[in-house]
Every structure is written in structure tokens, then in C-alpha cells.
Amino acid sequence: MKKVVFACFCLVAIGLLSGCSKGARKELIVAGSTSIQPFADRWAEIYMKKYPDRVVNVQGGGSSAGIQASFSGAADIGTCSRELKPEEKGLTEIVVARDGLAVIVHPTNPVTGLSLEQIRDIFSGKIQSWKEISNRDKTIDVVTREEGSGTRGAFQEMVMGKVRVFKGAIVEDSNGTVREIVAGDPDSIGYISLGLVDERVKALSLDGVAATEANILINQYELVRPFLFVTCGPPSREAKNFIDFVLSEEGQNLIKMEGLIPVQSR
């Protein structure tokens, strides 16, 4: 019995020491926006293939969570898919990409485009049925993101302005989930990162302008937000290495293939 207890303590001690001896955290933690997460994960994958002795861990949680984690030290790099608020400006921010915000509906929805005002009215609850826009008499199932989402923050700022998203809207906590719901519900409408739009949903054109990277590059499609990497103070050495990779030509080409807008081209 005593031997068993002793062995257990040894195991735990070894485990703890193995972590401590190489520094309490030798891997880079990148946490925050769910919009940025798949791209950050891609970057991390290629980065780790290139430098096999470095480890990068990517988490979600939402843009505000990333900012919080950056402040508290839980993350080395926080990721954020909206502009920083005034009280967050103490962080060092680096733009790593730009992303369009797409308003999406089910592929079978006959609607192909809306005006900014119509979108605002739908999300605020003023327009409640599809029959005010097209011919179908169905209640609009509005899907929005949680409060801490950068995507939602950007949407609120660029589309809603001072108007609140209405209370009865369905709330989900990541881009992927919103996409899943819209892909499954013919009467729904939502908004996600343009880079995440695929054949399961349809992106609406805004005031006649289609939601494409091309239109963003010529400044025609207006719903664009920055993807930010934030650090508390200047980035640590490991963080800087990763950020340099992300901003390099290789890193920026990677995301161009995935549908984001590289940071160089303005």
C-alpha cells in the first residue's frame, strides 16, 4: 500500500517536473476569434512542419476571450476579428489579414441580395417574415453570434449601428455553427466570415455588390474587418517568430488560397 502511494507521488512529481524543467509553457498559445481559428491553425500546421521543434496551440473562445487571455497571460497571442475597443488599445495589435463579412442564407432561398437597411431590419426584428422580401410566407429564423464574438462586433458596428439585434434571434458561439444551422434551415439568415463560406450556404450581395474577395479588393464590398494578432506588450521571441511567418509571403499566400485577403494588398 505504501509502495503504491509512493509510486503515485513519484509519477505525479515526474509529470510536474517534466513540465517545469523546460519552462512552464514552452509552446505558443494562440487563442481567440473563431473566425481566425481555422486559419491560425493552418498557419500553425505549416509553421510546425517547417520548424519541427516549435509547438503552436490554437484555441477558440471568441475575439473578446482572446483579448482577455492576452491581458491575463493565458495566451501568448490573442486573436481578434474586429477593431479593438478604446479600453483594449493598451495591447500591441498586428493586422495579419483582412476578411469580408458575409450575410448568408440557405442555398434554396430565392433571395440573392439585400440592402443594408433590409439586413438591419431583419436582424432587428422589424421585418419578421420572408414574404416582405420575396414570395414565401415563412418566418425568418435569424441567427446571430454571442456577444463576445468579433464577427458579431464587426456586424454590429458595420450593419446594425445603434440598433440591437432582436432578442428572439438564435445565438451560436462560432462561425462554423452558424454555417451549419443556416445550411440546414431554408428559412434562416446569418452572418459569417467570408472566408468560411462554402457550397453549403449562399452569400447574399449587399446593395447590389456581390460578396467576393475581388469586390473587397476594389473596395466595393464594404463589410470588411481586420484579423488582428494582439499581444500584451511587445511579442515574446516565440510569438514574434510565428507572427513573422504569418506575415511572410508564404504565410500570406496560404490564406489567399483559403479565401482571406492578405494584408499587403489594400
Add this chain to the structure above:
Amino acid sequence: MHLNPRHEQKVIHFALFFCTLVTVVILFLIIVFILRKGLPVVNSKFLTANPVDMGRAGGIFSTIIGTLALTLLAILVATPLGVGTAIFLTEYTFENKITRIIRFGAECLAGIPSIIFGLFGFILFVNKLKFGWSILSGALTLAFMILPTIIRTSEEAIKSVPAAYRQVSFSLGSTKWQMVTRVVLPAALPGIVTGIILSMGRSIGETAAVIFTAGSALRIPTSLFSSSRTMAVHFYILAREGISMSNAYGTAAVLIIAILMVNIITYYLMEKFIRKYS
């Protein structure tokens, strides 16, 4: 309408049978549904390869490691505490105010929802103690969650060891501690192990407390302070975000099989233990 009692019974009998049938059928449907869609995806490559492209491709190896690490560490922490508590309650004291307080504490702990544990673990371990999202944070939180189960099952196991064992030990001149460690515990071991395995089953499926404390990093964890993703968390993320439905089903299938095995082992161990002492 006053039915003849015999007719009433026939109708009720059928209704009750129907309730039971529905319950059992639902269970089978869930398991069969998951396994049918998930097993084709599970092969040795799925189990030994790491997730690629956020889990869209590749396997679930790192999540298996994460699950094992979290579960084992949680058990390592909770078992001494739980078994020690059980020994104290059965061997070293009588039923009095102290034991009532201890039992009350354990039962209340058992009823706390997992999200509150997650909240607590997130604020205390991840933030205040600066462990960050790590196996350590997750395992400690899980350990607190499974502690009541281990206390309860260990206590029952120790209680069912016949008094004769103890008396013989004393008559041979042993101290109390010697009696506990050399006679009672070995005899109660199957029951104690059952409780541990039961807790393993619970930890494997736990998501709410884990996702906020151990995080959701995809790589194989390198130390206790690494963040790690468990199979349950991986399944949750894959399914929610529609990253890869087939991989989601595969992960769920592995999860279900693991839990099925845990339950079957528990069942047989308990049968063996009951048969031994009845």
C-alpha cells in the same frame, strides 16, 4: 368509464411494457445510429494519426492521448482522497456530527452541475493560479467532480468486508492501520476499482468542465501544462462546426465503445464482488 379491473390491468400492462420498450429502443437506436455511421470511419489509421486541418482529415490520436492523460491524472488525484475519506468514515470513527458533515459535503459536491465546475476551474486554475489551459487544470477539475463517486463506492466496498476479517486481524496482533492496509483494502479492492472505473467512464464523456479548463489544442500534449483536447471535446467541435461529419461520427463511435467497455467491465466487477461476499 369503469373498466373491469382485469381489463384495466391488461391495458396498463401493455402501456407499461410500451414504456420500457421505448426506453430500451431509444438507447439501442442511439448507439446503433452512431456506430453505423461511425465505425466505417474507425480504422487503425484513424486511431493512430493526428488530426489534420482542424480535424477535417487525419485521425484522433492526440485526443485519445489527451483523454487518457486527463482521466488518469484525475483518478490519481481523486483516489487517495476518496479512499482515504472512505477509510476514515468506516474504520476510524462512529456516526457523529463530523461524519454527517463529511457526507453532506460529498453529496452536495455530487450534485453540482459540470458547468459550475468548469467556471470554478477556469477562474481558479486557468486564471488565478496561472496554470493556463492545461491538462493540470482539467484533471484537477475532473478530480473534484469524481471525488464523491469514489467516496461512495469505496465506502460501500469497505463496509461489505465481513467483520470477521477485521477481528481475525486484530486477534493476530495487528495495529488498526495494518488491518486496514493489509486485510480490508485488499478485500475491498474490486469494489473500489469498480468505483474508479465508473469515474473513468464519467470523465471520458465530460465536456463542459473540460473545455474551459483543458482547452482545445489539437497537438499531442507535451507536458502537464500543455493544453489538450479530449475525444468528447473534439467530437463536440467537429459536430457543431460541421468541420467533418464523418470524423465526428468516428470520434463518437470510439467514445461510445470506450464507455460501453467501461460499463461492461464495471458490471462484471460488481457481479464478482457481490458474489464474493453474499
Add this chain to the structure above:
Amino acid sequence: MNRLERNEKLIRLALLVVAFSAVSILAVITVFIFSEGSPIMLKYGFKNFLGGLDWYPSEKSFGLLPMITGSMMVTLGALIIGVPFGLGCAVYLTEFSSKKLRRVVKPIIELLAGIPSVVYGFIGVIILVPLIRNTLGGPGLSVLAASIILGIMILPTIISISIDSLLAVPSSYREGSLALGATRWQTVKMVLLTAARSGIIASIILGMGRAIGETMAVIMIAGNAISIPGSILDPVRTLTSNIALEMGYASGEHRQALFATGVILFIIIMILNTAANITSGRRRRRT
């Protein structure tokens, strides 16, 4: 002799400390949650907090009523589905089926308890939500979906404990009733259910506790809207989902408000647990 006695005393002390671990952890969690959550409730007033209709943290509006209503509606729905099926199953397995069947079926039902909640949520999303949306309307993510899934999830709890309570009723009760000429069902209805009443009520209360505390499955299928649902086809947010959705990033007063949500949840669960203990204790003391 003295050294042995001293060692034994030390061991006893060490075990006492260990035994208090469970209580201390509980105390730490309780103190933690209450200390983080109470200030904001006192600041905004209980009435505003518990009765406020508006949950809009970015504008400092922390009304929890929609979530409290949400939790209650979903739990009630779960009970409506879970109790009849659960009790029916328990009665069938103890009074109407053979012992062999019970020994086979009871562990199978306990297997239901082992399925992770995320799998239940997933099944709800894949099968139940589209079904509700296509047949009954609405987005499918609704009170109804959550109630059905939660009802299934609490079945094992209700069945297990009810079976134990029914089995604990002395067989003399059954035999006496049958000897008087009652049918098995009449025996169950008029004698056994009453005798096992406290255990059955305890099982229902514990099922309630499980339903209120469930998070993952509910987040996946309830829709998480911050309004009070107008019908069972409307989306709804529970207290648990509220915490889980916003915990990752909440700071300052928002975080305190989430802790306060935790406090409310905690108090509700403690009340339920104590009630369950009292009702099952009454049975123990009577027999």
C-alpha cells in the same frame, strides 16, 4: 506501546484531514462563487437581476428572467416526458416482468446514463431538430427539442432510483394486497406507489437537478435566444447555457453577472438536493 499509539493517532488525524477534502472543496467552490457573484446582485438589486427581462451585458443590462424561465420550462418539459416513461418502466420492471428480464434490462438502462451529453445533443441536432422544424414549424431549435432530449437523459436516474424504492417495499405489502383479491395493477396503484412514494419523489427531484444542470446538450439544441419563449417551438436559453456561452470572454461586471448566474443555479440545485435527501430520508427512517 506509546509509539504505536502515537502513530495510530497521527494516521487518524491524517485521514481526518483527507476526509475533509470533499467538504473543503465544496466550501471553496461555494465561497468562491458566492463571493464573486454576490456583489453584483447587491449592486443592481435582486429584483432587477432576477426579474429583469434584458440580458445585454455590453450595455450593462443583466436581467436573468428569460434564462430562469428558460431553465424552468425546459426542466418541466423534461419531467413531463421523463417521469411517465421512467415510472412506467420502473413499475413494469419490478412488478410485471420476470426477475431475469429485470436483471438484463436494468444495466442496459444504466448504459443510457453513460452516454455523453454531447452525443445526446448531437442526436438532437441531427434528428430531432430537423424533424420538429419540418413537421411543427419554427427553427427546430426549441424548448420542445431540449425537453425531449433532456427527458431521455433523465430516464436512467428516475428508473434506477424508482426501481430501488419499489424493490425496498416489503413483499408483505404485495402479498397482503393480492390476498385481498386485488389485481397486480391495483396493488401497484393503491399500495406500492404510495409506500415507495418518498423514493420515487426523490428520484424525480434528482432528475430535475440533472435537467437543470445540463449544459452541452442544451446549448446544441435550444437555440440560445435571450427572450422568453412564446411557445414550445421558440428558441430558449437556460441558466447553464448562459454561463457556458459567455464565460470565455466575460470580464469585470459581466463576469460577476455570470458568477451570479452560477449562484442562482447553485442555490436551486442545493434546494433540490436537500429536498431529495429529506424525502428519501423519511423513507429510511420509517421502514
